Amino acid sequence: MYIRPFDPWKSKLCTCPFKYTLNVYTGCDHACVYCYITSYIPNAFRVRTKEGFLPKLERELRRFDKRYIIALSYSSDPYPTIERELGITRKVLELFRRYGVRCMLLTKSDIFKRDLDVLSELKCAVGITVTTVNERKAKLLEPNAPSPGARIRALRKAKEKEIPVYARIDPIIPLYTWEDFDKTLKALSFVSHITVSTLKLKPDSKKRMSAKFPELMERLWPLYEKGERISGYYYLPRELRFKILREAEEKVLRNGITFGSCREGYRSFPMCDGSHLVPS
Ligand code: SF4
Secondary structure (H helix, E strand, O other), X not given: OXXXXXXXXXXXXXXXXXXXXXXXXXXXXXXOOOOOXXXXXXXXXXXXXXXXXXXXXXXXXXXXXXXXXXXXXXXXXXXXXXHHHHOHHHHHHHHHHHHOOEXXXXXXXXXXXXXXXXXXXXXXXXXXXXXOOOHHHHHHHOOOOOXXXXXXXXXXXHHHXXXXXXXXXXXXXXXXXXXHHHHHHHHOOOOOEEXXXXXXXXXXXXXXXXXXXXXXXXXXXHHHHOOOEXXXXXOOOHHHHHHHXXXXXXXXXXXXXXXXXXXXXXXXXXXXXOHHHOOO
């Protein structure tokens, strides 16, 4: 089955309402340093297509209960570089249109602007992830992803087409991207919902972060050592996390944007993931 119930990595802190998820590709070539898919997908930064994907997906969609939302995607970006050429995600969206599927799109790319014609005919909310609007830092953190500026411009175009739009500021990295939070929020102030999440490390993402950002990690890791270990992830100490989340929440709400937090044990309203934006 390609369409699967969303399983939030068995996190006991996940507050997501029930939904399905679909990964168009296996792996993701944005190669974000902090990414955790490397802990469960072999060769995670090499993108692969799936054999016979579209016909099999169409068979599943015929039987799919249309009350539910399908999220694209949670284990790989639906718009890796190769999507420009292959257009498989576009074909998936066309199938969603044919079968009246409600969906959420989340990406770190701007390629989706090519598909706004289809997206505007769907019951869909479109979201981007932006860790920081600082282009230099984003390039270091997300080496192969289109720039935050390009993502934000594409999302503005979606909004102009009256598509509900949301964003994730995720991960918030203390001493690094957290310093840019006000600017990042300002650049995203046109969206209807923002979900935030602090950096959670797995042993392999910690290794990559330490190799790429040795000085930052020298200051950051001692904080994590004092923090919690939840569902296999290293978390910041609860007090520091909640301080960041409270501040982020206050700023997001001040902009008239609904607020969500992801796997934090902190509040969200009305929904952590922005699924309330998807038309029914
Ligand atoms: S875009 Fe997401 S899935 Fe892709 S490498 Fe970055 S964090 Fe991992």
